Amino acid sequence: MAAIYSGIHLKLKSPQTSWEDKLKLARFAWISPQCLLPNKEQVLLDWCTHALTGRYNQKVEFSQNVLEGLWCYLDDLLHSRKLHSLLKQGKTISLRLNMAQLLLDRLQECARVGSKSLVCVSTILSVCQGLLSSPALSSVFTTKYELTADLLAKLCSLACRELQQPLLTEPLMTESVTCQDEVMTSDLDSTQIEPIIESPSDQPELVANKSSPKPKENLRAANLFEVLLQVLSCYLSVQRQQANPNRVFTMVTNQLIQPLVLLRHMLTSGEFAPSHTHLRLRHQLSRDIRLKIDSILHLALFPSEHLTYYKEELLPSKVDSGKRGPAGAKGPLKPVSVILSKLSAQGYCEVHLHYTVKSNTLSLLFKFFLESYGKGRGESEEVHRMLCFYFLTRLVPALDVCLDELSPAKADQPVSVPPGQKSPPASLCSPESWSLALLAVESLLSQALSADIYNVAADRIRHGEVQLKLYRALGQMLINHAQPSIPAWYRCLKVLLSLNHLILEPDLDQLSSSAWVNSECMEARVQRARQLLACSLLQTYTKLRQLPRLFSELLSVICQPALDNLRPPLLSEGVSATLRTCLLDTPPSQGLEICSLVLESIRRCILPDLLMEEWEAEKMEIDGGDNKGENKEMKVDQEREDASRKLFSLSQLLHGVLFSLKTLDSASPLPIVRQSQGLMEEMQQVVKELLLLLLTEKKAVKANISPAPRTPRKGKKNLDHNESEKVSESKIGALWEQKTQEAALLLRYTLVEVDTLFNIHCSKYTSLDSAQTAAASKTEDCASVPTCIESLLSGEIVPARLQPSCSPMSCLLLKLLTLQQMKKVLLDTPLLSEPSTAALLNRAAHFILSKSEMEVSPDGEQVWDGQIASVNASSYLVAHWYIVTSNLPLIAPYLSGEDVGCIADVLVSSLLSSQTDGGKDRPAGCLTVSLISSQLLQSAVLAELPSLFSATVCSLTQRIVCVLKAAHVPNVSPTLLKFQEKGIGAYTLERDAGQLPLSTTIVEDILASSKTGEMSVLLTHTQSKELVNLLQILTDLNPDGMNSEDLSSIFLLLFFTLTSTSSQSDQKATDPPESGDDARFLVKLLRILTCLLEGRNFQSVLKLIHAGTLLQASVSSLIWHSNNGGFQATSSSDWLDLIKAVQGFIRSLVQLIIIRNSSVRLNLEQFACYLTSKEMASMQIVAPSLAVVSGKPDPGASVLSVHLLLASLTSFSQAMTSNLGRSKPMDQTLTQMLTRTTAALGPAVESVLKPQTVSQSVIQPASVLGQAFVVEVVTVMLHCELSSLSVEDENRPNDTHPTLSHMTLYQGCCQQILKEMSCAHRPLDFLVSSLQFLSAFYKAVEKTRGEREEEHGEEKKGRKELDELYVQILQNVHRLLTASWLSANDVCELEPAVQELLRHLVEKSTTGRFNLLLLLIREGLDTGKLRAGSYREVLSAVIIIKLLSCCRLPELCSKALWLIAPQVISAMVFLVKSSTQDVSLTLSFTVPTVMSMTSLLRQGEGLITNPHHVILVLGALQSMPLDHLTPSVYQSAFLAVHEALFAFIQCHPQVMLNAAPSFLNVFYRLVASIMQEGRQRGDSDTDSDVYLQCSRLIERMYSHIAATAESFTTLSAFMVAQYVTELQKVTLRPDVKLHLTEGIYRILDLCTEQDIKFLTAGLQMGVREVFNELYSSYTHYHKAQRQGEDKYTV
Helix, strand or coil, rough: CCCCCCHHHHHHHHHCCHHHHHHHHHHHHCCCCCCCCHHHHHHHHHHHHHHHHHHHHHHHHHHHHHHHHHHHHHHHHHCCHHHHHHHCCCCCCCCCHHHHHHHHHHHHHHHHHHHHCCCCHHHHHHHHHHHHHCCCCHHHHCCCCHHHHHHHHHHHHHHHHHHHHHCCCCCCCCCHHHHHHHHHHHHHCCHHHHHHHCCCCCCCCCHHHHHHHHCCCCCCCHHHHHHHHHHHHHHHHHHHHCHHHHHHHHHHHHHHHHHHHHHCCCCCCCHHHHHHHHHCHHHHHHHHHHHHHHHEEEHHHHHHHHHHHHHHHHHHHHHHHHHCCCCCCCCCCHHHHHHHHEEEEEEEEHHHHHHHHHHHHHHHHHHHHHHHHHCCCCCCCHHHHHHHHHHHHHHHHHHCEEEECCCCCHHHHHCCCCCCEEEECCCCCCCCHHHHHHHHHHHHHHHHHHHHCCHHHHHHHCCCHHHHHHHHHHHHHHHHCCCCCCCHHHHHHHHHHCCHHHHCCCHHHHHHHHHHCCCCCCHHHHHHHHHHHHHHHHHHHHHHHHHHHHHHHHHHHCCCCCCCCEEEEEECCCHHHHHHHHCCCCHHHHHHHHHHHHHHHHHHHHHHHHCHHHHHHHHHHHCCCCCCHHHHHHHHHHHHHHHHHHHHHHHHHHHHHHHHHHCCCCCCHHHHHHHHHHHHHHHHHHHHHHHHHHHHHHHHHCCCCCCCCCCCCCCCHHHHHHHHHHHHHHHHHHHHHHHHHHHHHHHHHHHHHHHHHHHHHHHCCCCHHHHHHHHHHHHHHCHHHHHHHHHHHHCCCCHHHHCCCCCCCHHHHHHHHHHCCCCCCCCHHHHHCCCHHHHHHHHHHHHCCCHHHHCCCCCCCCEECCHHHCCCCHHHHHHHHHHHHHHHHHHHHHCHHHHHHHHHHHHHHHHHHHHCCCCCCCCCCCCCCCHHHHHHHHHHCHCCCCCHHHHHHHHHHHHHHHHHHEEEECCCHHHHHHHHHHCCCCCCCCCCCCCHHHHHHHHHHHHHHHHHHCEEEECCCHHHHEEEHHHHHHHCHHHCCCCCHHHHHHHHHHHHHHHHEEEHHHHHHCCCCCHHHHHHHHHHHHHHHHHEEEHCCCHHHHCCHHHHHHHHHHHHHHHHHHCCCCCCCCCCCHHHHHHHHHHHHHHHHHHHHHCCCCCHHHHHHHHHHCCHHHHHHHHHHHHHHHHHHHHCCHHHHHHHHHHHHHHHHHHHHHHHHCCCCCCHHHHHHHHHHHHHHHHHHHHHHHHHHEEECCCCCCECHCCCCCCCHHHHHHHHHHHHHHHHHHHHHHCCCCCCCCCCCCCHHHHHHHHHHHHHHCCCCCCCCHHHHHHHHHHHHHHHHHHHHHHHHHHHHCCHHHHHHHHHHHHHHHHHHHHHCCCCCCCCHHHHHHHHHHHHHHHCCCCCCCCCHHHHHHHHHHHHCCCHHCCCCCHHHHHHHHHHHHHHHHCCCCCHHHHHHHHHHHHHHHHHHHHHHHHHHCCCHHHHHHHHHHHHHHHHHHCCCCCCCHHHHHHHHHHHHCCCCCCCCCCCHHHHHHHHHHHHHHHHHHHHHHHHHHHHHHHHHHHHHHHHHHHHHHHHCCCCCCCHHHHHHHHHHHHHHHHHHHHHHHHHEEEHHHHHCCCCCCCCCCCCCHHHHHHHHHHHHHHHHCCHHHHHHHHHHHHHHHHHHHHHHHHHHHHHHHHHHHHHCCCCCC
């Protein structure tokens, strides 16, 4: 056969064979093993590449189909497994060298013509991919560096075209596409194509000229970018192999830099995000491409060999030596100029993209430059910093920003511009260009700041402040060309401020004006940037101790004429918070100086403008009433309006400063006290002048009301015009008076508040009121506090014409002033005893509340940021409600019942509204009425205000009654008739004299409902929802705060709702209720009732109705709901919630009956008789069968009734069992009840467990009820019988033995559980209940079988049965813990139940049984199983040993356990070290093993005698993985290591004396890991709570280490050095840093002065600066506080 195919080679070369046949023969020759050709693979590759080369050289002609076939054939060859296996085996196979140029030409053709290409682009790309996948084949490119660079350039251009094309193309019709293709093709003549082909090193063609709007039919873009990534990797390896860095630099700058930076921009810019989606470009692939591009540019443009060239070009001292001719050197003499000229050149991208690409690239280049040349050692470090700075001086002008002053380097070496191009514009006027320029400048400056290239001292001493001059020029450019609408503008100023405050200090006034006071843009991003800049200004000048200087400039700007009527708020929330912090760090004298400056500005600049009306009025009277006088009057009013706005800004500033200062105390120096006294007096004088101005203005207005001579009418039009002018004039006049009044009231409130505070805390300070009283007593004109309150209440302080339209802020300030005066009255005991004072306080409290304002319902929910200056009509209600609620303890005693009721109504209404709208669109950190109400409801203050608490309960009660009254009433009930008759309104239900009869009628209704089972009220879905909302509010009320009447009323009303209401759909079988609504409502109701049971006044309810009646009525109503299909549509989770709620209610009420000894026998007998009655028992037994026989649509409805009854019996029994042992009479009563309930439970459970067969349909009630529930019921039965046996043990005769009445049932359940527990996936609740049952059953067998067999002399048989059960339980628990379907969380939830089971197993265990358990543990702790992948078997043993160590053991067993404990610890240490090699086992195995070792360390305190075995654990902790973990896994690993270390300190302090270094090494790993994980990130920190919690643990551990100082005294300096070394590497989040700093302060407490000197001298430069800053803050904050505490420590 081989001979037949031997002539294929000749046929392939024969001209007589058609090309179609040749292609078929070539394919056959490749795939057929019977075709024998010498070196077949090389022959076929050569034939294919020769044919393709001949076709494109026009030496061979064949059809388009053959051409495509040849390319596909070549693609198949290059991707075949056969070829790659031969290459791996070492066979030499190569391609023709001209194949590289052939591919480059095809890629050039694709980039030029696009879809008109003769060959599919994806095929060409696939060929490239196959060619580059093997080093042997890729040698056609890699052997020649230029070819690889050309390939990369072509692919980058193609990728740019594809990324830009979706943005250029539109969904056009086919005809228009074709037409455009023709036009595009005709435009591309040979003169345009020729430079690209002949000179591949030239600039790439314009992307717009390459893009064709025709849709891409063949190009697979994802394949393009994968090939591009492969080419980038290949090129990068070739570039690294080049020995001549000059050659690489020239190649990259001439050919690659432009397409690379353009492609990088398109991959990073959000503008091209739609293209990424359209091309299905994966984020990871895009990221990998960007990283490769960065590596290429970084290595090519800034190699270490070019450092000399950059120094020659950039550094001023070497400028002359760098000016050499072309023959002076072979390398690039001016690399910076070359790079900038390439970036500034036009034509490599769209015009609108050019500046964006250039600005982004400049910051990227500066980053690379800093990474390459920014670090030096010793003296060269400063040279490297200056080199980076001079590179910065070349980059900033390249952004085309106009600097007023240029550095010498820039002046000597301008940016080179290629010939034929225009010079860059002098300045940019386009906002878009400014935005891009400022973003780039911000990036450059931020990198300069981070790299620390600016040393202020070195710049001033050795470099003539060259850096300062450039930064000053930048700062002046930013100030002169202010762009306050761009966030980057603020950030640039902030970075300059961080570099050196002297940069901006000469322009501090302009900066304050443009960037703070007069910044008009209110966009959120701009406001955020503006706020950060203002905060940075405050912090900087606080550190400089020059805060008064900043405020001096700020005040001068505020007092200047406003650029606009509406200035932005001076102190936003963030700025106010920063100001408070800064003023706490400022000396008190400077804070008072700032206040004096503000007052001086008011008196010098503002008051003269407000008082100019006196002499202006005289002038206008002389001029007459002509238009000229009116215009002057309007001008005066406008000036006054401007002055009033400035006055308010200054008042707000003074208020913020005074409220942030440290208050005076008795330890304050006397000069500070005198300065404060003078400030208060000066402030009082300013307030008097302002109030006097308002009052004199009021008199002037009254005088002007007198008739004036009329002017002759010139026409109606003129009259209307004059009237409109007068109206606007009056508005302006009212506006300035209103703002002046607000400022005066704010100043007065601030004065009163601060003066009172100073007077309370400082004995040296004399209050202004005291001074006035002393002065007035001489003149017998005393303005007492009651007089001040009277003036506030009567409105004398407010001008009469402003009272009707009093601004919201003025109203709020008047209330605050009244509140402050009330406090003064309450502090004055003699005044408080006067008869008239009480009435005055009542009026003041009524004025503060303003009931009419509280009853206003706003449109939508108002929001307030908490700043008093931001109160307006849209936030007044929130601010008013905040003042009322925060001062309730003060004003509530003086409010009438009606006022208190109004507060309660607002409280409930706001909470209901927040439940309906969900609090949507609420800004962070802002207050709303509903939020304040919610905080008040959850606080302890409400329960301490009995009147308000009672009114709130009454309001809720009244609203519940209103819902019930509006519901449908099929059967008239006495309670509802009573409601209708009384017409219950607010606060009358509980306060009415008819309280007792009303409660009696409710009780009658409850009793009737429990007997008949009929519902008297039918609720709609909406009404049920209203009740649920009301119940949610009631949940947050503390029942202990309710008085007897309120508690009785609300409890009986809610219980009436439980027993007498139902949803309307209950009566309509055709309209089933919505899924779970009825059940969820009942769950809420039962939980509220259970909560009310715990109230201390609940005994008042039991005086009206028996507890047994409550129990019976609740269960009967729920059974009625179930029997009538009320729970048909209820989901399993809702149904289980209902069952738990019922059980919780029954347990709580039974517990209450027993504890309070409230007719125990009577109440329990009543409920027990109901549950064990014949009707209930028959329903339990036959319910399933009757359900099918009766033909009900859902036989499960009756099964649910059985579920309810079983749950009631179970909870009833549990409550009684838990109360056994109180007294003998009580035990007898409870035992009798338990016997009855157990007797009722037995048959019921047996009937449930038996399947009922009716009409060939099998119903298994246990499957409906759930296996877990059935096991719980049986467990409760078992506990009841065991408890009864323990009570009867004392009275039992000696010749009788204990027996269990349902032992057969228990044995059957035990066998079934052992069979099912670990065989397959089981629900977690079933596993927990099964383990609990096994615990109880083992205890029962141990109690009954053991004693009985001993009495009959059959000890061996009894012991054998117990041993068998012991072994079975152990094996099943071990098998369960090794189950693969159990997750780590499931195992954690099972551990308490397993531990309880183990406790029962070992409590009375013999040595033989305990040895079986130890044998099981020993077999489990096998490293071989871990290596084999069976880590769950090892984990089972680890968990058992942890739980076993916490159990109380018999003496012999305990000795045996702690005898082998060292071996167990050694085995687990080895397991931890082995498991850490696989990070995936961290959470599932390593963490539990470490926790098990920790448990052994804790429980082995004093029992593990050899310290070596304890120290072994530290070696395991050292290998614990803490890097590159998800937040949840990291938290678990961190917590495990921390707890182990804490066990060392707490339980083995004697070991720490020798193991301190090893201990600290492990702890250092924790510190280093939390610093890495807790660093600041650009993205949002979604898992910030995890790292915050870990930082708290680090702080705690530091404090524990400091407490055991004897072990760590010599190592404290070492710990501090480790801390600052890690801290220098990262920038921590503030919250994380706070806790770490507080912790290291504890270690600094241990350091001696010698340690501090050692650290200062021994640390490296950067680390030393971090330490100095840390030690400075430690000395300033922590050490001073600690010394103050030590003063009072004995």
